[in-house]
Amino acid sequence: MKRTISILIANPLSLLGVVLVATVVLSALFADFIAPFPEHRGAVVDFANFNKAPEWPYIMGTDLVGRDIFSRILYAYRISLILGVVVLAIAVPIGVTVGLVAGYFGGWTEYVLMRITDIFLSIPPLVLAMSIMGVLEPTLANGMLAVTVMWWPWYTRLVYNITRSEREEGYVLAAEVIGASPLHVIFREILPNCVPAVVTKMTLDLGFVILIASSLSFLGLGVQPPTPDLGSMVADGAKYLPDSWWLTVFPGLAILVAVFGFNLIGDALRDILGADQ
Amino acid sequence: MMPIARLLSKRLGTSLLVLFGVSMLIFAIARIIPGDPARIALGPNATTEQVAALRAALHLDDPVWIQYGYFLGDLLRGDLGVSLYTNRPVTTDIAQFLPATLELVFVAGFMMVAIGLPLGILSARYRGGIADNMVRIVSLLGVSAPSFVWAVILMLIFAFYLPLFPVAGRISDSYSIQAVTGFLLVDTLIAGNFRAFGNAAWHIVLPAFALALSGIGQATRLTRANMVETYERPYIEMARSYGFPGKRIANRYAFKPSLIPSLTIIGLDFAAMLGNAFLVEAIFAWPGLSRYGVAVILRKDLNAIVGTVLIISATFLIVNIIVDLLIAFINPRIRLSQRSS
Numbered sequence: 001m002k003r004t005i006s007i008l009i010a011n012p013l014s015l016l017g018v019v020l021v022a023t024v025v026l027s028a029l030f031a032d033f034i035a036p037f038p039e040h041r042g043a044v045v046d047f048a049n050f051n052k053a054p055e056w057p058y059i060m061g062t063d064l065v066g067r068d069i070f071s072r073i074l075y076a077y078r079i080s081l082i083l084g085v086v087v088l089a090i091a092v093p094i095g096v097t098v099g100l101v102a103g104y105f106g107g108w109t110e111y112v113l114m115r116i117t118d119i120f121l122s123i124p125p126l127v128l129a130m131s132i133m134g135v136l137e138p139t140l141a142n143g144m145l146a147v148t149v150m151w152w153p154w155y156t157r158l159v160y161n162i163t164r165s166e167r168e169e170g171y172v173l174a175a176e177v178i179g180a181s182p183l184h185v186i187f188r189e190i191l192p193n194c195v196p197a198v199v200t201k202m203t204l205d206l207g208f209v210i211l212i213a214s215s216l217s218f219l220g221l222g223v224q225p226p227t228p229d230l231g232s233m234v235a236d237g238a239k240y241l242p243d244s245w246w247l248t249v250f251p252g253l254a255i256l257v258a259v260f261g262f263n264l265i266g267d268a269l270r271d272i273l274g275a276d277q
Numbered sequence: 278m279m280p281i282a283r284l285l286s287k288r289l290g291t292s293l294l295v296l297f298g299v300s301m302l303i304f305a306i307a308r309i310i311p312g313d314p315a316r317i318a319l320g321p322n323a324t325t326e327q328v329a330a331l332r333a334a335l336h337l338d339d340p341v342w343i344q345y346g347y348f349l350g351d352l353l354r355g356d357l358g359v360s361l362y363t364n365r366p367v368t369t370d371i372a373q374f375l376p377a378t379l380e381l382v383f384v385a386g387f388m389m390v391a392i393g394l395p396l397g398i399l400s401a402r403y404r405g406g407i408a409d410n411m412v413r414i415v416s417l418l419g420v421s422a423p424s425f426v427w428a429v430i431l432m433l434i435f436a437f438y439l440p441l442f443p444v445a446g447r448i449s450d451s452y453s454i455q456a457v458t459g460f461l462l463v464d465t466l467i468a469g470n471f472r473a474f475g476n477a478a479w480h481i482v483l484p485a486f487a488l489a490l491s492g493i494g495q496a497t498r499l500t501r502a503n504m505v506e507t508y509e510r511p512y513i514e515m516a517r518s519y520g521f522p523g524k525r526i527a528n529r530y531a532f533k534p535s536l537i538p539s540l541t542i543i544g545l546d547f548a549a550m551l552g553n554a555f556l557v558e559a560i561f562a563w564p565g566l567s568r569y570g571v572a573v574i575l576r577k578d579l580n581a582i583v584g585t586v587l588i589i590s591a592t593f594l595i596v597n598i599i600v601d602l603l604i605a606f607i608n609p610r611i612r613l614s615q616r617s618s
Contacts, residue, residue, distance in 0.1 A: 013414070118291075119298035122597075123590050126552030127570075131306055131586055134574030207421065215423045215556055219571055234425060238560055241429065242437040249433070252426035260421035267417060 007272050008265065017264025024258045028077040035071035043226035054246055061246035064236070069246065072228035073254045079223060080230065080258070083144055084209040088202055091148045095155025096198060100186050102156070103163025114160065120153040126215055133221040143222050147212055151205070158201060162194050196273035203269055207262030214255050230255050281605050288601055292594040296587075300352065303586045304345050307579045313337075314361065314579050335579075348583070357587070358580035362573050367584035370569060375588065376459025377447060378558065378565035382550045384462075384485040389492035389543060394532075396493070397500025397539070402527040404505055412497060419494030424553045428487040428560035435483060445562035448477045484561040488553055492546040499542050503535035537604050544600035548593045 008014045032038050036057050046066030054061045060069040102113040120128070132146040166172060167190070175189050214231030216222040223229045230251045237247025315331040316323070332338055336347050351358060357367035393416075400412040419427075436444045447461055448454070452473040454464050462481070465474035507513065508531055516526050558567035566585065573581035 013410075115291075115294065115298065118295045119302055122295050122548070122594055123299060123303070123586060124548040124552030124593060126549070126555065127586055127589055130552075130555070130570070130574055131303060131582055134582060135306060135309055135577065211421075211423050215425065215553070218423070218425050218556060219559070221571075221574065231423075231425075234429065235559070238429060242433055245433060248429050252422065252429055255426055256418070256422040260418060263417050263421050
């Protein structure tokens with residue numbers, strides 16, 4: 001762990017990743033203190049200052065009802081991060097367990113579980129999440145549900161592939177010979193060998209969950225106003241391009257910065273932990 | 278040829294099974310809609326009798342599995358039902374909007390291969406150097422933003438500030454092209470109108486590139502990773518000791534084994550692009566499935582939602598079968614008993 005961190009900081013690219021992610025997380029945590037206009041996260045209207053180009057004190061300009069875009073981005077980060085953590089906290093255990101079971105038992109169990117996984121994987125992720133969101137009320141909790149439903153199969157695939165190759169390794173066979181139960185073999189012997197790959201994927205995915213969630217709200221199927229959300233900010237501003245460019249460019253760059261940060265760290269972790277795709 | 282025919286029939290069978298599963302899944306999702314779809318379709322002014330009549334016509338009062346039976350029976354006859362939003366058969370609607378989306382996705386897929394693979398080769402050949410690091414940063418940036426953000430950025434730079442490309446649409450209004458395939462790049466050629474072809478190609482560059490960027494990033498990274506591994510192999514060392522030029526070693530010997538995993542990822546990315554096309558279409562006012570798809574979802578138009586998702590999944594499965602066949606064709610020792618994943 002210590003070694004991993006010191007390697008992360010030594011490489012300029014992954015150091016940049018650490019800095020970006022730290023900035024995003026800290027600004028989300030301390031949004032109440034950093035945001036120049038904390039009240040602008042809600043349904044505030046200030047027509048005297050609407051649609052202003054970036055100028056002090058509105059460093060990223062104001063939106064069509066006069067709210068400070070910088071403040072809204074900080075609060076949008078908060079919601080995005082919560083969503084990312086919750087989605088992974090539910091999707092990863094489900095996906096990993098299914099992958100372990102399918103890979104270990106093989107036969108009919110494998111066939112049925114993996115075909116179900118295939119079904120989920122053969123609907124484009126965004127389309128699946130869209131159709132789930134379409135039938136549910138657009139709330140934050142339902143957004144999490146929709147993204148979770150499309151996310152677990154990727155972990156199943158990853159863990160299934162590892163389990164299949166570990167299944168015939170000496171240490172697994174040895175454990176079975178001395179009478180270890182399947183439960184022990186799966187969770188105590190095989191699972192630890194999946195951890196590096198799963199952790200790497202989780203780091204990358206925190207960024208990608210933010211990305212998909214913003215895509216949903218861009219289409220109007222995510223968190224509803226007045227709650228600040230990066231995707232819907234881009235969608236609302238896109239009609240006013242190119243004149244009011246700040247309405248779209250800053251929220252768009254905000255997504256890019258956060259996801260890029262997680263990608264830089266995940267990429268470096270993949271090299272360090274030697275985890276495969 | 279025999280093993281490939283066997284592979285094809287096996288993959289077709291599995292794909293049909295998966296498609297059957299998709300239809301069940303999406304049907305189940307569409308039927309848990311809160312509220313009465315018949316009431317939503319007819320609007321608040323309809324009488325109770327009218328709503329009841331539509332419910333009966335749509336079999337909404339039967340149990341779900343009976344409804345699914347009706348649906349499956351219609352599906353086998355190529356009937357996806359009538360859209361409650363446009364009042365036309367869903368198949369007609371999809372046939373109208375799908376070609377524009379597919380055209381966009383195919384061009385983006387082409388860009389992904391034509392740009393991503395060479396960049397990956399370059400990166401692996403000069404690994405650790407400046408070119409490698411530049412490519413690494415660019416490919417990471419590519420996957421780090423949703424395609425609608427790239428669409429906005431590309432549009433601002435290359436359509437507004439530098440007016441090189443058009444801002445919206447598929448083709449200028451002055452051209453009228455007879456629709457044969459629905460693919461404008463093909464139809465203009467069939468009509469023999471090369472100016473129109475150029476115009477359509479000019480329109481598709483920016484949206485397709487915005488859509489392709491994340492795929493380019495992934496294809497690059499994967500090709501690089503696989504080639505770096507291949508470079509450690511003894512046969513590369515032997516090629517070096519023979520004094521073969523670096524370019525030939527990279528393009529011929531190191532690249533070939535890396536092509537197979539790259540192709541697999543390209544197949545998967547195709548699925549992502551079919552979804553992401555919705556985002557790019559919204560920015561560039563591309564007349565594809567996007568507006569229709571979002572509209573039917575917001576209006577809880579059951580038949581149209583199920584039909585759209587089913588067609589998109591079928592397209593994805595077909596592309597993946599093609600990718601699998603390509604891989605089987607390239608790789609002589611492919612393990613036919615196993616699904617490559």
